[in-house]
Amino acid sequence: MPVLKADFGACQGYANCVDAAPDVYDIDDDGVVVLLRTEISEEERPRIEEAARSCPVNALTIEDA
Amino acid sequence: MTGTVLVVGASIGGVRTAQALRSEGFDGRIVLVGAEPHAPYDKPPLSKQFLSGAWELEKVLLLTAEQAAADGIELRLGSPATRLDVAGSRLLLADGEALDYDKLVVATGASARPSPWRPESGVHVVRTLDDSRHLADALRQDGPVVVVGGGFIGAEVAATARGLGHDVTVVDPMPTPIGRVVGPEIGSIFAELHHRHDVATRFGLGVEGVEGVAGNLRVRLTDGSTLNAATVVVGIGAVPNDGWLADSGLAVENGVLCDEYSRAVDAPDVFAVGDVARWFHPGYREHVRVEHWTNAVEQAVIAAHNIAHPDDLRPHSPVEYVWSDQYDWKAQIVGRPVLGVRHEIIGTLEGERPRGAVLYQDDADRLCGAVTVNWPRALVQCRRLVTGHAGYDEALDRIRALVSAGPAMAAVPATSADG
Missing domain, CATH: 3.50.50.60 (FAD/NAD(P)-binding domain)
Known part of the structure; x- marks a missing residue:
């Protein structure tokens, strides 16, 4: 099952991920990404891959667990 | 769909189109053509972290040779495209090579004026x-x-x-x-x-x-x-890199003229994305060309989807979003503040710890745009509110509620390089 990862130190709060996939990405009061869940299905993967690739600082990845 | 997709331009729009084609299930051949000899790289850090020396080259690369190979993306770098023959479905490069295509994506971006x-x-x-x-x-x-x-x-x-x-x-x-x-x-x-x-x-x-x-x-x-x-x-400012298309037969008017699906007008096998595309925005009912990083990424996904799924065409109807990191400010701008007839500031944009939002009201009493400073959470809300055509008073209430909900955020350190 694909697993979401985030580099919380790299995140700059550009928030494109939240706009693209609000069901898995959110942002906290300090402007840092929050993972609403870490496991996703293969069916969701293309959409969430595209959301992860909308991060300007490459803070988001999807790995195969 | 199978066949060959040529993506012309190896900056953010081109790279993301090639990657999104794979995510969208396209299993044909993808060739990414880049004018420069460098591996594809990202541009926002070039005026900030890369310029200051805080970031090395590897941190601004968009697509390494290994990543390209893993996604089955052929890189054809170092030779600019010089001519497009739409009738013959053929692209010519400066070094003399000719490439045939089934679909072609123009992603040649813009140059500094x-x-x-x-x-x-x-x-x-x-x-x-x-x-x-x-x-x-x-x-x-x-x-x-x-x-x-x-x-x-x-x-x-x-x-x-x-x-x-x-x-x-x-x-x-x-x-x-x-x-x-x-x-x-x-x-x-x-x-x-x-x-x-x-x-x-x-x-x-x-x-x-x-x-x-x-x-x-x-x-x-x-x-x-x-x-x-x-x-x-x-x-x-910048000017779109569309001069090489002058005799292509494409409609070029300060960018490649496209329909709402990012397809070139009268050339359904050609798409355009990013700074070089002037497409029909169905929300605005007019052709627009947008030079923002986020637009290039979003349009890349749309174009890739529409190439891979021609029976399920999606229009590109974004709310503009751009950021700029200056000194201790992370400024984020959404929508069209310029259409505002009045605005209100929530929080503060000045002082030692600036954190605030400016909400703009249009002549229909809706939130038409916002500028936020050091406040990404307000930006996210404003982006949703503008997308949803929210009323101005509702938008004010929602952003004011964030002020009381969240703790005061520490200001970003006062260096230009880390924004």
């Missing part, structure tokens, strides 16, 4: 990796820097040069340069940001000429005064 002032040396633009490297070399020498153009690039370069210890002056013929985007009142707060960081501005003045050589330049302004500079940076 060239400096009208051409002394022997010392005048820079910032658009490409080589531009940024040359300017970084120049900034390693002591001496004052004059930045011509007070827009986003100019302001970011000014902040970076100041962070490196230079005396910096920003010149622009507009009284408040960012005012073109955010209105004159908020624009003047952006101007104050320079002054708070000991950067001088000469706004409302044009440049008559630049003479001298690198290290010893004189910038003559329209009021008769002269600024001495070791280095001059010119950031006066």
